[in-house]
Amino acid sequence: MNLNVNLGLPFVSVTVMFRGQKLKLERVLLDTGSAGTIFKADVVGAIGVVPESKDVVDSIRGVGGIEYVYTKNFDTIEFDGICIGNFQIEIGSMEYGGINLDGIIGFDFIRAAGLIIDSVRMLAYSDS
Template identity: 60%
Template sequence: MKIADIYGLPFISVQLVYRGKKLTLKKVLLDTGSASTLLNADVVMDIGMIPEENDVVNTIRGVGGIEYVYTKSLDSIDVDGTVVEDFEIEIGSMDYGLEIDGILGFNFMKQTGAVINLNSMEILLR
């Protein structure tokens, strides 16, 4: 899959399935420095991903500071035909000053054996 250079950062698109509803996210940052995958709450609410009573709430820390997130499990996440089922993600406000649908973190990359080739601007998955 080709990687787009947006804001000087690597972005790809992903497809999610949550409780049978599909959503394609076109601006997902590839971030090897993020332990988990994080989705923008404003974008995923369209398919019913909203905070619920039993959701686990966590605090995450990064370069941008501290953010409160809640955890959900996707039916699946698909990147260029590589599908991971029952995939755990976090959801937060992602108010970073740029338009972003999510962050694809190291948890997904490790599980799929991702190889990021910056010479050809591609991500290869098994």
């Protein structure tokens, strides 16, 4: 998959499925420095991702400070033909100083998918 650079950062598109509902996320940051994968609550709410009483609530810390998130297991997360099922995602407000993001693909997904990031050719792919 081609990486699109915006604001000096690599962005990709991913398609997610939650309880049978599919959504394409266009503005997803590929971030090897983020331990976890997070999607913006306002965006994934369109396919029924909402907080429920059984959800685990946690706090995450990053460059933008502390954010409270809840977790959901998504049916699938697909990235350029690489599809991982039953993947746990953090859901949060993602208000990061004016940067418009649908989500962040973190190292948990990068590792699970076996992604190789080629910054010379501006590609991310898996050889498996």
